[in-house]
Amino acid sequence: MRVLLVNPPHSLSAHNPLASSGLSLPPLGLLYIAAFLRKEMPAAELKVLDLPGRGLSAADLEKELAAFKPDLAGITVYTGAFTSAMNVSSAIKKACPECFVVAGGHHATARPGECLEKGAFDAVVSGEGERAFSELALKLQKRESLNIPGLTLKNSAGPAAGKYPPLDLDSLPMPARDLLDLKLYRPAVFGYKRLPVTSMVTSRGCPFSCKFCSKSVFGSDYRAQSPEKTLEEIVHLMENYGIREISFQDDTFTFDRKRVIDLCGLIISRGLDLTWSCMTRVDLVDEELLSKMKESGCVSIAFGIDGASDGACGLMNKGFGAEKARSAVAAARKAGIETRGYYVFGYPGETLASMEAALKNIMEIGTDHVFFAFAHPFFDTELYAEAREKGLLKATDEELRDSYDNTQPLITVPGAGPEELLKFYRKAYLRYYLRPGPLFTRLASIRGAGDLAGQFKAFRSFLKWC
Ligand code: SF4
Structure with missing residues (x-):
C-alpha cells in the first residue's frame, strides 16, 4: 500500500514579523x-x-501524485487554510480516483462535517491521528469494515463510537524525519542561537483553560515523554543529523518540573554539546529550575504571557497576573536565559485605555523580544463562542476558516475602530523596540551575515507596514 501524508500550503500575512x-x-x-x-x-x-x-x-503536487499514485492519503486541515486543504483533497481525487482521502488536524477535529461537505474527503480522523490512521490503513488493506474510534466516514451519521485513550508518548516511535530533508527547516531567525537546529515535541495536552486556546487535537490530559526517552531522541538527532540546538515546541515544556530537572541532569551528565529553547507559562518556572535549565544548555524561553495586566489575564482565564510575569522574566534573566514574551491584545472586555496600561506593564516586564497578536477566535474556543454571542465578531465563519492573520483585529473593542487598533498595535512594537535596551539586545543577537539579512528583511517589512 502506498500512503501519502500532505501538509497543505498555508502562509502568514506579509507584514507579520514571523x-x-x-x-x-x-x-x-x-x-x-x-x-x-x-x-x-x-x-x-x-x-x-x-x-x-x-x-x-x-503543478508540482500533480507531478508528485502522478509518480507516487497513493492508495491512502492524509491531509492536515488548518483553520485559516481551509480552502487550501480542500483543493489538495480535490487534486488527489482527480489524479487518483481510487485513493482513500482523509482529513485530520485541528480544524478537521473541530469541524469534521465541514471538511466532508466541502472537500473531496472519504473520512475525517478526529484527535490524535496515529492509531486511527494506522488502523484505517490496515483495515483498508484487509478490506474490513471501517469502524474505527474517532473516524467519521462521508455520508455517515457521525463519528464511530468509542475513543482511544490518550497515547503513552514513550511508546511512540520517533517522528520519521528521514522522510524529509531536515536542512530545509529552522525556527524564526530570532528563535535559535546555533545551527544546525531542529524542533521536538515531548509532551501533549494542556490542563489549563485559557479561553482563546484551541486544544481540539490533544485535549486537556497532559502527557509527557520520560526524561530518558527525550534524551534518546536528542542524542539520535545529534548523532544522525549533526543537530546542536533543539527548539522544544511543547505548549508548556516545564509543566512537570521534576521531568525537566531530570532531563537537565541527564544532558549535563552526558556532557552533550547542546543548546536548547522552549515555551512555557510564567507560573511554571522558579529560580532553581531555571538555573538547572541554563546549566544544561537552555538559551531562550518563550513565555505565553498573553494578558499583560491582571484584568486581561482574568478575561482570558490565564490563571496568573502581571506580577507573576514580572518575577518569572526577572528570574530567567538572572539565570542568564533570553526571554521572549507573547501577548494578546483586543480581548473581549478590553478597551484602548486598558491596552495602553497593559503596554506599560509589557515594557516593565521587559522580555528581550516581544510578539504581539490580536485575539484570534478559533472555532472550538470559549473566545469564539463569547465573541459571536456578544456580536463582537464581524468576520463570517467562511472568512475565519480561510485566513489566519493575528496582526489584524477581528474582535470589536468598544470606542476603537480597526484603524485605531492597528495604530496602537504598530505603536506598541515601535515603542517597545525603539528603546536602547531592546534595540541593543536585538542587534547583539545577530550571528553573522545570513542572520543580519534575515533580521533586516523582517525589520524592513515591518517598517513598511508601520
Ligand atoms: S494557551 Fe497554553 S497554557 Fe493556555 S490552555 Fe493553551 S496551551 Fe495551555
Missing part, C-alpha cells in the same frame, strides 16, 4: 503518524509531502 523571519518547522504531527504506521505496517510505502516547506506549487 512571515519574513525564515520560520519553517518540520510537520512533526505528520512525521509521528508516518513513524507509527511504519511500525504497524512495515511493508507500506510512505511519502510525506510538505508543500509549504518545499515551496511546491499545485
Whole structure:
C-alpha cells in the first residue's frame, strides 16, 4: 500500500514579523503518524509531502501524485487554510480516483462535517491521528469494515463510537524525519542561537483553560515523554543529523518540573554539546529550575504571557497576573536565559485605555523580544463562542476558516475602530523596540551575515507596514 501524508500550503500575512523571519518547522504531527504506521505496517510505502516547506506549487503536487499514485492519503486541515486543504483533497481525487482521502488536524477535529461537505474527503480522523490512521490503513488493506474510534466516514451519521485513550508518548516511535530533508527547516531567525537546529515535541495536552486556546487535537490530559526517552531522541538527532540546538515546541515544556530537572541532569551528565529553547507559562518556572535549565544548555524561553495586566489575564482565564510575569522574566534573566514574551491584545472586555496600561506593564516586564497578536477566535474556543454571542465578531465563519492573520483585529473593542487598533498595535512594537535596551539586545543577537539579512528583511517589512 502506498500512503501519502500532505501538509497543505498555508502562509502568514506579509507584514507579520514571523512571515519574513525564515520560520519553517518540520510537520512533526505528520512525521509521528508516518513513524507509527511504519511500525504497524512495515511493508507500506510512505511519502510525506510538505508543500509549504518545499515551496511546491499545485503543478508540482500533480507531478508528485502522478509518480507516487497513493492508495491512502492524509491531509492536515488548518483553520485559516481551509480552502487550501480542500483543493489538495480535490487534486488527489482527480489524479487518483481510487485513493482513500482523509482529513485530520485541528480544524478537521473541530469541524469534521465541514471538511466532508466541502472537500473531496472519504473520512475525517478526529484527535490524535496515529492509531486511527494506522488502523484505517490496515483495515483498508484487509478490506474490513471501517469502524474505527474517532473516524467519521462521508455520508455517515457521525463519528464511530468509542475513543482511544490518550497515547503513552514513550511508546511512540520517533517522528520519521528521514522522510524529509531536515536542512530545509529552522525556527524564526530570532528563535535559535546555533545551527544546525531542529524542533521536538515531548509532551501533549494542556490542563489549563485559557479561553482563546484551541486544544481540539490533544485535549486537556497532559502527557509527557520520560526524561530518558527525550534524551534518546536528542542524542539520535545529534548523532544522525549533526543537530546542536533543539527548539522544544511543547505548549508548556516545564509543566512537570521534576521531568525537566531530570532531563537537565541527564544532558549535563552526558556532557552533550547542546543548546536548547522552549515555551512555557510564567507560573511554571522558579529560580532553581531555571538555573538547572541554563546549566544544561537552555538559551531562550518563550513565555505565553498573553494578558499583560491582571484584568486581561482574568478575561482570558490565564490563571496568573502581571506580577507573576514580572518575577518569572526577572528570574530567567538572572539565570542568564533570553526571554521572549507573547501577548494578546483586543480581548473581549478590553478597551484602548486598558491596552495602553497593559503596554506599560509589557515594557516593565521587559522580555528581550516581544510578539504581539490580536485575539484570534478559533472555532472550538470559549473566545469564539463569547465573541459571536456578544456580536463582537464581524468576520463570517467562511472568512475565519480561510485566513489566519493575528496582526489584524477581528474582535470589536468598544470606542476603537480597526484603524485605531492597528495604530496602537504598530505603536506598541515601535515603542517597545525603539528603546536602547531592546534595540541593543536585538542587534547583539545577530550571528553573522545570513542572520543580519534575515533580521533586516523582517525589520524592513515591518517598517513598511508601520
Ligand atoms: S494557551 Fe497554553 S497554557 Fe493556555 S490552555 Fe493553551 S496551551 Fe495551555
